[in-house]
Amino acid sequence: MKRNFIKVSGIVQGVGFRPYVYKIAVENNLKGWVNNTSEGVFMDIEGNVDDITTLVTSLQTSPPPLSKITAIQIEELALTGFDDFTIKISEDNKNKVTLISPDISTCEDCFHDISDPNNRRFEYPFTNCTNCGPRFSIIKNIPYDRCETTMNKFPMCPECNEEYKNPLDRRFHAQPNACDECGPHLWLESSKGEKIECDDPLEFTRKELLKGKIFAIKGLGGFHLCCNAYDKDALKTLRVRKNRPCKPFAIMVDDPTMLRQGYSITSAEEELIRCKERPIVIIEKKHGDDLFPLELAPNVNTCGVMMPYTPLHKLLFKCEITALVMTSANMTSLPLEYTNEGARENLSSIADYFLFHNRDIHTPIDDSIVRIVGDRFQTLRRARGYVPLPLKHEKMNSILALGPNMKNTFSFSKESNIFMSQYNGDLESYENIKLYQRNLEHFSKIYDFKPEVVVHDNHPTYYTTTFSNEFKVTKLSIQHHYAHIISCMAENNLLKKKVIGVAFDGTGYGDDGMVWGGEFFICDLNQCNRYAHFEYMDIQGGESAIKKPWKIAVAYLNQAFLKSNGALNEKQYENILSSITGNENDKKTLITLLNKNINTFSTSSIGRLFDCVSSLISVCNEATYEGQASIELEELLWNLPVKSDDSYNHVINEDNRTKRIEIAELICTISKDILNEVPKEIISLKFHNTIINIIVDICSSIRKEHNINDVCLSGGVFQNSYILENSINKLTSLSFIVHTHKDYPCNDGGISLGQLIYAWNKTKKERL
Amino acid sequence: MKKTITMAHGNGGVLTSEIINDVILKTINGNTLENMTDATIVDDKYGFTTDSFVIYPHFFNGGDIGKLSVCGTVNDLVMGGCIPKYLSLSIILEEGYEIEKLQRIVESVKTTCNYSNVKVVTGDTKVVDKGHGSGIYINTSGIGEKIENLNLGRDNIRAGDAVIITGDIGDHGVSILCEREKLLDGQLSSDCMPLVKLIPLIKKYAKYIKIMRDPTRGGVATTLNEFVENSEISITIQEEKLPINEKVAGACEIFGLDPLYSANEGKGIIVIDGTVASEFIEEVKNINEFKNAAIIGEINKEEHGKVLYKSRFGGRRILGKLTHDMLPRIC
Numbered sequence A: 001m002k003r004n005f006i007k008v009s010g011i012v013q014g015v016g017f018r019p020y021v022y023k024i025a026v027e028n029n030l031k032g033w034v035n036n037t038s039e040g041v042f043m044d045i046e047g048n049v050d051d052i053t054t055l056v057t058s059l060q061t062s063p064p065p066l067s068k069i070t071a072i073q074i075e076e077l078a079l080t081g082f083d084d085f086t087i088k089i090s091e092d093n094k095n096k097v098t099l100i101s102p103d104i105s106t107c108e109d110c111f112h113d114i115s116d117p118n119n120r121r122f123e124y125p126f127t128n129c130t131n132c133g134p135r136f137s138i139i140k141n142i143p144y145d146r147c148e149t150t151m152n153k154f155p156m157c158p159e160c161n162e163e164y165k166n167p168l169d170r171r172f173h174a175q176p177n178a179c180d181e182c183g184p185h186l187w188l189e190s191s192k193g194e195k196i197e198c199d200d201p202l203e204f205t206r207k208e209l210l211k212g213k214i215f216a217i218k219g220l221g222g223f224h225l226c227c228n229a230y231d232k233d234a235l236k237t238l239r240v241r242k243n244r245p246c247k248p249f250a251i252m253v254d255d256p257t258m259l260r261q262g263y264s265i266t267s268a269e270e271e272l273i274r275c276k277e278r279p280i281v282i283i284e285k286k287h288g289d290d291l292f293p294l295e296l297a298p299n300v301n302t303c304g305v306m307m308p309y310t311p312l313h314k315l316l317f318k319c320e321i322t323a324l325v326m327t328s329a330n331m332t333s334l335p336l337e338y339t340n341e342g343a344r345e346n347l348s349s350i351a352d353y354f355l356f357h358n359r360d361i362h363t364p365i366d367d368s369i370v371r372i373v374g375d376r377f378q379t380l381r382r383a384r385g386y387v388p389l390p391l392k393h394e395k396m397n398s399i400l401a402l403g404p405n406m407k408n409t410f411s412f413s414k415e416s417n418i419f420m421s422q423y424n425g426d427l428e429s430y431e432n433i434k435l436y437q438r439n440l441e442h443f444s445k446i447y448d449f450k451p452e453v454v455v456h457d458n459h460p461t462y463y464t465t466t467f468s469n470e471f472k473v474t475k476l477s478i479q480h481h482y483a484h485i486i487s488c489m490a491e492n493n494l495l496k497k498k499v500i501g502v503a504f505d506g507t508g509y510g511d512d513g514m515v516w517g518g519e520f521f522i523c524d525l526n527q528c529n530r531y532a533h534f535e536y537m538d539i540q541g542g543e544s545a546i547k548k549p550w551k552i553a554v555a556y557l558n559q560a561f562l563k564s565n566g567a568l569n570e571k572q573y574e575n576i577l578s579s580i581t582g583n584e585n586d587k588k589t590l591i592t593l594l595n596k597n598i599n600t601f602s603t604s605s606i607g608r609l610f611d612c613v614s615s616l617i618s619v620c621n622e623a624t625y626e627g628q629a630s631i632e633l634e635e636l637l638w639n640l641p642v643k644s645d646d647s648y649n650h651v652i653n654e655d656n657r658t659k660r661i662e663i664a665e666l667i668c669t670i671s672k673d674i675l676n677e678v679p680k681e682i683i684s685l686k687f688h689n690t691i692i693n694i695i696v697d698i699c700s701s702i703r704k705e706h707n708i709n710d711v712c713l714s715g716g717v718f719q720n721s722y723i724l725e726n727s728i729n730k731l732t733s734l735s736f737i738v739h740t741h742k743d744y745p746c747n748d749g750g751i752s753l754g755q756l757i758y759a760w761n762k763t764k765k766e767r768l
Numbered sequence B: 001m002k003k004t005i006t007m008a009h010g011n012g013g014v015l016t017s018e019i020i021n022d023v024i025l026k027t028i029n030g031n032t033l034e035n036m037t038d039a040t041i042v043d044d045k046y047g048f049t050t051d052s053f054v055i056y057p058h059f060f061n062g063g064d065i066g067k068l069s070v071c072g073t074v075n076d077l078v079m080g081g082c083i084p085k086y087l088s089l090s091i092i093l094e095e096g097y098e099i100e101k102l103q104r105i106v107e108s109v110k111t112t113c114n115y116s117n118v119k120v121v122t123g124d125t126k127v128v129d130k131g132h133g134s135g136i137y138i139n140t141s142g143i144g145e146k147i148e149n150l151n152l153g154r155d156n157i158r159a160g161d162a163v164i165i166t167g168d169i170g171d172h173g174v175s176i177l178c179e180r181e182k183l184l185d186g187q188l189s190s191d192c193m194p195l196v197k198l199i200p201l202i203k204k205y206a207k208y209i210k211i212m213r214d215p216t217r218g219g220v221a222t223t224l225n226e227f228v229e230n231s232e233i234s235i236t237i238q239e240e241k242l243p244i245n246e247k248v249a250g251a252c253e254i255f256g257l258d259p260l261y262s263a264n265e266g267k268g269i270i271v272i273d274g275t276v277a278s279e280f281i282e283e284v285k286n287i288n289e290f291k292n293a294a295i296i297g298e299i300n301k302e303e304h305g306k307v308l309y310k311s312r313f314g315g316r317r318i319l320g321k322l323t324h325d326m327l328p329r330i331c
């Protein structure tokens, strides 16, 4: 006989841990108790030495599916003589970090329950159990108990309560447990807010979707706008009403195998589509027949697809419905709608009908977006299914990293965990700022977090920079692209190394007050040297130019011509200039403004260079969504069955010991190809290959001079899969070790992680 | 603060406040300047203000440096709640400047004074060496009579008050830019104009008016920020209510500028009790010079010390003061 006190920490709350322990204890004749505290699961166990070992082994080898154990501590105590084994109720203890599970897609058992006509949960849209269902989005406070979730307003019926109390039941202490009798329910309203009486709201929804109607459907983390993905007219209507002419829509399908007809899906991709996190997975179209109307994703050859992750979603796929558009429901520049009132107020001009329910979403959270490039997993948007899983690190002080202005996430450290918030959108919008503040307050509350250090971007007019003044603690700031690289280093365990950092994106405030975006660094956690950058080019018109690639094309062409020393003659220049789509007078005015330096700024951004080329070859002159010009330029490559190595020459000069990659000459060469009527696809390919060659060249010269072999690729440009995949391949073939982002986005959504690590390193040293 | 003066120190934005607060006010510490109004009431009876004019070109569509130098001071007095009475006129000339031009400028001063019912009662003239000025600089100071029952100040502003602009936004700044850089050949015109015709209405609504200001440098956005910064209230203005001349809007679109940050020289922003706002605005619009006046927003408690801009599509953004470098934040 032995008595052990066992502490299990990690994600152990709300994942069926106690019934799991109970079951093993009862089976093995162990006595004592198990409980759930905010420090983790505690158990006091008395029994045979072998039986206790059985318990500990199964904790180590086969814990409950949704749990993630980070530590098991065992302490021997004096025997006390327990009579039986009991589950104690939750105790509140706020000293340590409790890990909260993300929202997890419905498990197979629950899907089975709702499809079995004899089951009492047949077709019940809010079915869940300890292995699945809502978590993060419904939690108001910890410990994770029903009374601290938005399920607190639904008292359980006797049957549900039985399940909830029975340690051997799959729904034992499943906090959102419910049934049709006692739980949340659905109802329908028209766009005018009138309730629609019908027996089966889901059947009504399916029928109307097939008729081409648009629905706003309340899901797990917020509302979706939904229509039949095969219905060209519905897609068009949705685009007009949402004022979203081009940006691709994501779809939901119940059976991903049906997509094989129109898309090339690898087994790794299919596995990802089916994983319990249920993200949106980006897949590529096959050449040949289109499965869906072009309006689903105009000018783009990929599609974002996800599978149903709640019973509600699953139940939409019946009758003839096989693929639905499921796009986040929000008006331009407003955050995702997640309350019934907000949806009524802001979506009534888009949706024909609302499918509402009365389980409140406490914390809105978007669908995550992921992809596989080559053989690497890449997260483009980290939200539902992944947040709030922490990144493990050594013990840290409490740091808050406020994140960037666009695609914001914030991160904070608590003990040995780094938590990154869900995607908060762009902080240019006041509504997103309010969401950001609300999410920060919520995280601070549930993790009992108070920052000792706050870190923000160097940009003087980012919202986060102003916001940092509200914290009366140590403040640090870091350059945008350096934070990108550190974020990549953190994900790849390179914190003690010196690396080559390649940071390519749209914009970031540089150390010299210019707008950076095409940077090569030699850096470690302590310092960052700018080894090379793209030539500064002037852009006129401030932020508004970013939506107008034609302005960038005219600006770059004009500067290239002025610097070209005859590489481009006057006539050639005029010809190219007039080939750029746009009003001739506006172009002239723009050139005057540029030459007089009125409202101009200088940038080394690669994102802008992509915009320029995209517009020069008339692919995209006005962007209706962020990154459109670059994306459509890359999409041209899909048309080329064989992709050659053809590229443009690139010229690298040096001033003040910093290498400068010349753009003017590149623009001149591209212009000549345009004049020679080289196909757009070929120009795009040569341009892409040139960027890759530049990466390889600069990395090679850094290695030669500094003997560094690790390369970190970060920044939004690496969402371009051609650039990413080929840079990796070429660098790898030259025996570089290439590190890319996996679980955290390479775009600005990953910046807060880099900021946090930077601040940790700085403040850690100061304390020694 | 930077160690030398940059052009941005004169743009009416963040850096301008920095030199005023950190260098000038800190040193002088004269308490009459402390509440940061453009015209100061002295002896409870008189308003006193001064303004310098360094504009180039000296002659522009809609006015000249002479007209502007009267408008500037007159408008500061009117917006400070006074009836303008007397002006001083100080002229700094550069060696070589044509007397014919000076003549035209002074005539313009006279015409504008007549319109405004003010007299130039004192003055000064200096000449500097060639190369030490850009032809002509003018300084005017003005004295006015305080309007009774009018109590102006940020502290009077309450949630529910309405924000009124007396006409189209941003004309002066954009048209001067076009004029100076020879863009859009003379399509635009400065709004340069004295606001004296508002005086009867200011008198009539004296007890409802909370604060007034002419949104010159830094534009409407910067002025509105000055009304609420460091306070418990906020201002929400609505895009669809902003009166903007089509040509100015077009020019701003091409230049990538925001009319809300462009200077005005003949506009008043008036914060008035919400209960009389619609009645007041009708009377303002009945005056021909102010027919485009509009209620552009309201005071609320949505935020502390912020100006919010609500777009046509419903989303809002924070409208800051004019900053030293309007660098892009967006990818």
Ligand SMILES: [Fe+3]
Pocket (backbone or CB within 6 Å): A480, A484, A505, A506, A507, A508, A715, A716, A747, A748
């Ligand atoms: Fe970035």
Ligand SMILES: [Mg+2]
Pocket (backbone or CB within 6 Å): B038, B050, B051, B072, B076, B216
């Ligand atoms: Mg003044």
Ligand SMILES: [Zn+2]
Pocket (backbone or CB within 6 Å): A106, A107, A108, A109, A110, A111, A128, A129, A130, A131, A132, A133
């Ligand atoms: Zn389940």
Ligand SMILES: [Zn+2]
Pocket (backbone or CB within 6 Å): A156, A157, A158, A159, A160, A161, A178, A179, A180, A181, A182, A183
């Ligand atoms: Zn029930």
